[in-house]
Amino acid sequence: MADIKFKLNGKQVQLEVDGDRRLLWVLRTDLGLTGTKYGCGESFCGSCTVLIDNEDVRSCQTSMKDVQGKEVMTIEGLEKNGKLHPLQSAFVEHDALQCGYCTPGMILTAYSFLKKNPKPSHSDIIKEMDDNLCRCGAHQRIISAIESASKKMEGGL
Amino acid sequence: MNEELLDLDFKDNQSETLIDRREFIKIAGTGIYILFTLWDTSVFAQERQRRGQNLPADFNAFLKIGEDGKVTCFTGKIEMGQGIITSLAQELADELDVKFENVKMVMGDTDLCPWDMGTFGSMSTRFFGPALRAAGAEGRRVLIELASQQLKVPMKYLSTENGIVFDTRNRKNKISYAMLAKGKKIERHLKEKPEVKKPSEFKIIGKPENRRDAYEKVTGKAKYTGDIQLPGMLYAKILRSPVHGAKLVDVDLSEAKKVDGIQVIHEGDFIALLHKYPDVAEIALSKVKAKFDKPKTGINDKNIFDHLLKSASNGEVVAKAGDLKKGEGEAENIFEETYLDGYKAHSPMEPHTAVAKIEGDKVTVWASTQTPFPAKDEVAKELSIPSKNVRIIPPFLGGGFGGKSRNNQIIEAVRLAKLTGKPVQVAWTREEEFYNDSFRPAAIVKIKSGINGKGKITLWDYHVYYAGERGAPVFYDIPNNSTTVYGSGWGGNAHPFATGAWRAPGNNTNTFARESQIDIMAAKAKIDPLEFRLRNLNDKKMINVLKAAAEKFGWKPAAAPSGRGFGIACGTDAGTTVAAIAEVKVNKQTGDVQVKRVVCAQDMGLAVNPEGATIQMEGCITMGLGYALKEDIHFRDGEILDLNFDTYEIPRFSWLPKIETIIIDNKNAPPQGGGEPAIILMGAVVANAIFDATGARLFQLPMNPERVKQALNKN
Ligand code: FES
Ligand code: FES
Numbered sequence: 001m002a003d004i005k006f007k008l009n010g011k012q013v014q015l016e017v018d019g020d021r022r023l024l025w026v027l028r029t030d031l032g033l034t035g036t037k038y039g040c041g042e043s044f045c046g047s048c049t050v051l052i053d054n055e056d057v058r059s060c061q062t063s064m065k066d067v068q069g070k071e072v073m074t075i076e077g078l079e080k081n082g083k084l085h086p087l088q089s090a091f092v093e094h095d096a097l098q099c100g101y102c103t104p105g106m107i108l109t110a111y112s113f114l115k116k117n118p119k120p121s122h123s124d125i126i127k128e129m130d131d132n133l134c135r136c137g138a139h140q141r142i143i144s145a146i147e148s149a150s151k152k153m154e155g156g157l
Numbered sequence: 158m159n160e161e162l163l164d165l166d167f168k169d170n171q172s173e174t175l176i177d178r179r180e181f182i183k184i185a186g187t188g189i190y191i192l193f194t195l196w197d198t199s200v201f202a203q204e205r206q207r208r209g210q211n212l213p214a215d216f217n218a219f220l221k222i223g224e225d226g227k228v229t230c231f232t233g234k235i236e237m238g239q240g241i242i243t244s245l246a247q248e249l250a251d252e253l254d255v256k257f258e259n260v261k262m263v264m265g266d267t268d269l270c271p272w273d274m275g276t277f278g279s280m281s282t283r284f285f286g287p288a289l290r291a292a293g294a295e296g297r298r299v300l301i302e303l304a305s306q307q308l309k310v311p312m313k314y315l316s317t318e319n320g321i322v323f324d325t326r327n328r329k330n331k332i333s334y335a336m337l338a339k340g341k342k343i344e345r346h347l348k349e350k351p352e353v354k355k356p357s358e359f360k361i362i363g364k365p366e367n368r369r370d371a372y373e374k375v376t377g378k379a380k381y382t383g384d385i386q387l388p389g390m391l392y393a394k395i396l397r398s399p400v401h402g403a404k405l406v407d408v409d410l411s412e413a414k415k416v417d418g419i420q421v422i423h424e425g426d427f428i429a430l431l432h433k434y435p436d437v438a439e440i441a442l443s444k445v446k447a448k449f450d451k452p453k454t455g456i457n458d459k460n461i462f463d464h465l466l467k468s469a470s471n472g473e474v475v476a477k478a479g480d481l482k483k484g485e486g487e488a489e490n491i492f493e494e495t496y497l498d499g500y501k502a503h504s505p506m507e508p509h510t511a512v513a514k515i516e517g518d519k520v521t522v523w524a525s526t527q528t529p530f531p532a533k534d535e536v537a538k539e540l541s542i543p544s545k546n547v548r549i550i551p552p553f554l555g556g557g558f559g560g561k562s563r564n565n566q567i568i569e570a571v572r573l574a575k576l577t578g579k580p581v582q583v584a585w586t587r588e589e590e591f592y593n594d595s596f597r598p599a600a601i602v603k604i605k606s607g608i609n610g611k612g613k614i615t616l617w618d619y620h621v622y623y624a625g626e627r628g629a630p631v632f633y634d635i636p637n638n639s640t641t642v643y644g645s646g647w648g649g650n651a652h653p654f655a656t657g658a659w660r661a662p663g664n665n666t667n668t669f670a671r672e673s674q675i676d677i678m679a680a681k682a683k684i685d686p687l688e689f690r691l692r693n694l695n696d697k698k699m700i701n702v703l704k705a706a707a708e709k710f711g712w713k714p715a716a717a718p719s720g721r722g723f724g725i726a727c728g729t730d731a732g733t734t735v736a737a738i739a740e741v742k743v744n745k746q747t748g749d750v751q752v753k754r755v756v757c758a759q760d761m762g763l764a765v766n767p768e769g770a771t772i773q774m775e776g777c778i779t780m781g782l783g784y785a786l787k788e789d790i791h792f793r794d795g796e797i798l799d800l801n802f803d804t805y806e807i808p809r810f811s812w813l814p815k816i817e818t819i820i821i822d823n824k825n826a827p828p829q830g831g832g833e834p835a836i837i838l839m840g841a842v843v844a845n846a847i848f849d850a851t852g853a854r855l856f857q858l859p860m861n862p863e864r865v866k867q868a869l870n871k872n
Contacts, residue, residue: 037506040801042802084375091371099507100373133807136238136506
């Protein structure tokens with residue numbers, strides 16, 4: 001058991017957990033934040049993507065001990081004061097989802113790379129999103145949503 | 158409300174699976190209720206016969222106009238991404254003249270909603286939609302009737318708008334639906350089909366509407382089954398045999414039992430490890446030492462086709478015209494080809510999941526299922542309890558595609574809830590999802606066809622093994638044709654594991670074969686493949702969608718192979734007629750195929766939500782690239798070799814072509830299926846484009862780089 005302190009969606013969290021447990025399951029079960037999804041458990045799909053210090057990581061592969069002292073953001077932390085983040089609004093406006101299961105991972109992956117590359121080209125988006133899987137085939141709209149959000153955000157997040 | 162009458166009605170209701178209507182209305186409180194059943198009886202009866210299902214003769218859905226003026230629709234259908242939560246609400250809002258936002262959908266909950274056989278086969282919009290609209294229209298009529306009494310205005314002077322009934326002569330004389338429903342309990346049965354709105358009167362139907370579940374889904378608030386946590390709930394991991402048909406011979410649970418807080422269930426071959434954390438249960442499972450006796454069937458993904466042909470049952474001729482001998486005699490060229498298609502996984506992003514809770518004699522199950530009502534009966538059977546004690550609640554589904562019509566995870570969860578006395582969640586891992594999937598069956602199509610010197614098809618002799626009838630009968634104008642179907646496209650003992658319906662079951666394979674064969678003949682005749690199709694078609698809708706796609710694509714006639722990499726294909730599914738043209742680039746060194754562009758035109762009758770329908774077309778085209786290019790289940794002696802997305806590749810962003818869609822404006826025709834049709838074309842349209850690019854013909858799906866290279870070498 002380890003004493004793990006980290007920031008989660010802006011709030012300080014302290015947990016007594018086995019440091020080898022995966023962040024995905026601690027988020028979903030111990031902390032009740034179920035917006036982060038399991039899709040493959042092997043880093044192939046991106047459904048479990050969260051941000052650690054603004055980098056997108058696959059929480060199914062992240063051990064709790066590696067979260068110590070870090071800042072974690074999940075999909076639940078993106079909406080601020082009842083206002084959707086421009087990426088979220090763009091996903092709604094573009095209907096960039098069907099079953100919605102891949103959506104939190106898609107949005108957070110996009111968030112992370114827009115931070116580094118605020119004005120991505122179409123092919124940048126494809127490259128950055130390529131390891132996030134969507135079975136429903138919402139891809140074309142996800143690209144449009146990211147394009148339009150990046151324009152709205154004008155570099156700010 | 159007349160209690161006596163209700164009693165009578167209810168006694169007439171023999172099926173135990175039907176909701177106790179009186180109970181329901183008691184719970185649901187005051188308001189105006191319209192109870193209705195599915196209308197289009199001829200089509201529905203056909204469907205029922207085809208599926209061999211008994212459908213209740215009673216109502217299939219309720220709608221309620223509440224004291225707050227809001228409308229709730231209770232339906233056994235479920236939302237799995239296909240968007241009916243939006244389009245059905247649109248239909249109801251329009252017919253009832255209420256704001257779209259004021260329609261609430263309650264879906265799939267077997268305690269609240271009346272019986273429904275399941276959500277599949279593109280049937281929600283085709284069969285349920287028209288009934289829902291009729292119920293909406295009836296509801297509107299009831300409201301006008303009530304308003305007429307209250308306002309003392311003859312019905313003919315009354316009209317409705319935005320949840321209000323008003324006097325057309327004096328708009329100030331009005332009353333809201335909320336007022337009309339206040340303190341009332343009115344139950345109406347839809348017996349006759351009331352007059353629904355004409356397309357010219359639509360305000361909401363046919364207008365693009367954004368998904369209404371989008372907000373929950375972009376914020377992580379949307380609840381899927383795995384997100385449900387109950388007090389004291391345990392997560393279960395179940396020991397699986399590594400190979401289908403294997404027998405457990407020895408097991409050592411001692412190490413697993415040492416895991417802190419673990420609960421072990423061992424009942425014969427059924428071994429489960431339960432813990433309050435799923436990841437800890439998983440670790441315990443990895444400590445189980447089990448020995449299995451694995452069968453050696455000798456069957457694998459290479460020799461499966463021979464095995465299937467050998468095991469095939471007698472064929473059934475499902476369509477026939479003219480005389481095949483005559484057709485052969487008239488032909489100048491005869492073509493005999495065989496097409497192969499391997500097993501495909503559904504792999505929805507959300508694996509099968511269920512949460513079961515048993516309290517006293519009542520069982521509640523939350524589950525990712527396309528068939529909540531059949532699941533209810535399955536649970537009752539498993540636990541030997543009356544079906545009325547079981548409630549199935551389907552939250553949002555993370556995709557289904559036909560795979561979630563099977564409910565094995567539900568049975569596992571209730572079994573474990575019973576054995577442990579605690580609520581249990583069973584959430585399959587991706588590996589279990591692959592292993593337990595009911596794959597789209599491997600199939601074989603053999604076609605013998607012939608053309609005369611004028612490029613007219615004179616002969617069509619079509620034999621399909623294991624893909625079934627859907628999409629098999631030919632729609633080209635061929636005087637001498639016959640279609641023989643060997644085995645259904647659903648299951649059968651010949652397959653080494655479970656098989657079942659996969660988005661547009663069978664039709665993907667059938668359309669791949671048919672449209673490839675058509676192209677082969679066109680190429681031989683040196684006729685442009687579009688022109689060849691038009692020459693052999695009478696079907697107006699088909700001609701229309703082909704022309705629409707060609708116009709948008711900017712099709713210039715040329716016989717294939719033209720080197721341009723353009724392919725064409727068309728077909729019908731779920732009542733919808735669809736055509737597509739694709740452009741591909743083939744890397745001749747690597748065998749890689751990149752689809753650059755797909756233009757797809759579809760006639761689906763009335764498109765209730767054109768936005769939703771467009772999304773479904775795009776989804777079909779994107780998902781269809783998977784079975785066309787890469788998806789194939791590899792296996793050996795019942796062992797599934799593809800267990801995750803590393804080897805089982807599904808479409809990614811980098812595969813994406815430019816997708817352009819056209820929905821033919823056909824408002825006056827009844828609505829048809831939209832969630833499946835476009836996917837049927839993807840095998841053929843890509844195969845034909847590869848041929849046009851390279852002159853190499855592919856006869857087997859998927860057209861992976863290895864097969865493309867082989868075909869190029871043969872050329
Ligand atoms: S669940 Fe983590 S990448 Fe798929
Ligand atoms: S929307 Fe269903 S997996 Fe992406």
